[in-house]
Amino acid sequence: MRYTFPKDFMWGVATAAAQIEGAAFEGGRGPSIWDVFSRLPGKIKNDGRPDVACDSYHLYEKDVALMKEMGVKTYRFSFSWPRIIPDGSGEVNPEGIRYYKELIACLKKNGIVPNATMYHWDLPYALQVKGGFGNREIITWFKHYAEVLLDNFGEDVDLWVTFNEPIAVYVGHALGFFAPGLQDEKYARQCLHHLLVCHGEVVRMFRERNLQNAKIGIVVDVWKHYPARAGNEEDEASAVYNNEITGYGMFLHPLFLGGYSGELQKYLKEQDMEPVTEEGDFEIMRRKVDFYGLNFYNGLYDNAEELRAREKAQKEGGNYQDRPESHPEAIRDVLHMLVEKYKVDVPIYITENGLPQDAGEGREKNLDDQERIDYVKDVLSALHETMEDGIQVKGYYMWSLLDNFEWSAGYAARYGLYYTDYQTLERIPKKSAGWYRQVIAENGFDVE
Numbered sequence: 497m498r499y500t501f502p503k504d505f506m507w508g509v510a511t512a513a514a515q516i517e518g519a520a521f522e523g524g525r526g527p528s529i530w531d532v533f534s535r536l537p538g539k540i541k542n543d544g545r546p547d548v549a550c551d552s553y554h555l556y557e558k559d560v561a562l563m564k565e566m567g568v569k570t571y572r573f574s575f576s577w578p579r580i581i582p583d584g585s586g587e588v589n590p591e592g593i594r595y596y597k598e599l600i601a602c603l604k605k606n607g608i609v610p611n612a613t614m615y616h617w618d619l620p621y622a623l624q625v626k627g628g629f630g631n632r633e634i635i636t637w638f639k640h641y642a643e644v645l646l647d648n649f650g651e652d653v654d655l656w657v658t659f660n661e662p663i664a665v666y667v668g669h670a671l672g673f674f675a676p677g678l679q680d681e682k683y684a685r686q687c688l689h690h691l692l693v694c695h696g697e698v699v700r701m702f703r704e705r706n707l708q709n710a711k712i713g714i715v716v717d718v719w720k721h722y723p724a725r726a727g728n729e730e731d732e733a734s735a736v737y738n739n740e741i742t743g744y745g746m747f748l749h750p751l752f753l754g755g756y757s758g759e760l761q762k763y764l765k766e767q768d769m770e771p772v773t774e775e776g777d778f779e780i781m782r783r784k785v786d787f788y789g790l791n792f793y794n795g796l797y798d799n800a801e802e803l804r805a806r807e808k809a810q811k812e813g814g815n816y817q818d819r820p821e822s823h824p825e826a827i828r829d830v831l832h833m834l835v836e837k838y839k840v841d842v843p844i845y846i847t848e849n850g851l852p853q854d855a856g857e858g859r860e861k862n863l864d865d866q867e868r869i870d871y872v873k874d875v876l877s878a879l880h881e882t883m884e885d886g887i888q889v890k891g892y893y894m895w896s897l898l899d900n901f902e903w904s905a906g907y908a909a910r911y912g913l914y915y916t917d918y919q920t921l922e923r924i925p926k927k928s929a930g931w932y933r934q935v936i937a938e939n940g941f942d943v944e
């Protein structure tokens with residue numbers, strides 16, 4: 497059987513500034529919270545640091561050439577806030593502006609549509625010192641940054657994303673294994689509240705500009721949890737907690753339905769963690785976007801007993817990133833949930849999907865990544881079926897173009913279609929790169 501995608505389906509690849517650019521202390525860039533966090537002992541696997549990463553700051557033309565060769569129609573990247581405004585809220589760095597101007601011009605010359613994220617986790621450290629997302633001033637800071645971006649690149653970027661996976665801010669402030677590394681859930685809740693207001697304020701700013709070709713949206717990842725043993729109370733409660741209280745519900749409810757969900761409100765009250773709000777915040781958060789970006793990696797089945805064991809292992813250290821069981825088919829249920837439960841009625845893109853390989857398996861094994869091909873094929877098959885159900889998805893971005901700095905997993909988790917040799921900075925195509933190229937060329941693939 498053959499799966500064919502709509503004629504105008506947007507095939508793409510995704511990356512993020514802090515993960516690929518490197519040149520952390522060049523071109524006038526200021527430090528980000530990840531530069532600082534990665535210097536704390538034991539925070540990043542094998543003490544990986546994003547200082548050089550893939551050096552895409554210097555090698556971006558090479559990267560665009562790889563995309564062109566693969567035939568990708570769109571590239572999702574992010575702007576680095578500390579490269580644009582080194583101290584977060586003051587002077588604009590002309591070298592930063594120049595870099596992204598050149599990158600975008602290079603994409604356009606090669607017929608690749610830019611999809612750019614304003615915030616993909618790399619807060620200027622100077623703002624963290626002032627409280628970061630926990631300080632309501634972040635709304636002013638973020639609006640200033642967004643204004644600079646829109647002034648400089650407004651019409652040149654077709655798809656604008658305010659935030660990538662806001663849950664990272666929760667992880668960084670409540671759980672501590674992402675930057676800035678705090679473990680204070682109440683503070684984290686306040687941060688998320690401000691973040692959502694930042695998002696809504698920038699949507700308004702964007703609307704006022706009446707840009708002709710550009711659209712604006714947000715990317716929320718959905719790792720949907722299901723009870724492993726249906727009917728088991730503990731498993732059921734765990735799924736509700738992980739979806740509504742510490743998962744996608746924290747964002748999808750305020751963005752698309754308005755306000756925090758009943759479950760979340762109850763929890764926040766009981767825990768004395770209700771964020772300080774101002775009048776009108778919830779209306780601002782809910783401002784209509786033009787599209788929604790879904791990052792989908794997996795569905796998860798919660799077995800309360802296994803979760804306890806895992807938590808214990810995590811506390812004992814070393815468990816940087818789990819490779820849970822594989823549920824590519826869950827994307828169908830997730831997309832139905834977006835439309836049916838959250839009433840998402842704007843175009844949807846799959847803004848990230850992929851599979852990591854362990855660097856420890858060695859280069860040969862990493863290059864022969866049939867496992868990644870099989871997984872992505874399963875996701876795309878389920879996606880195609882969902883589209884046949886009538887849910888329209890306009891595009892799909894693979895994470896990632898090339899192996900890169902994978903946050904707290906450092907350089908140990910390889911997600912690329914291209915293998916990055918971190919010694920020589922060579923990019924070497926994996927088997928999946930050839931496969932993806934063919935999928936794009938044929939706008940589909942065969943399944944047995």
Ligand code: FCB
Pocket residue numbers: 512515660661717791848895902903911
């Ligand atoms: C997502 C992030 C992205 C990358 C992939 C593997 O959660 O948005 O930066 O780390 O996971």
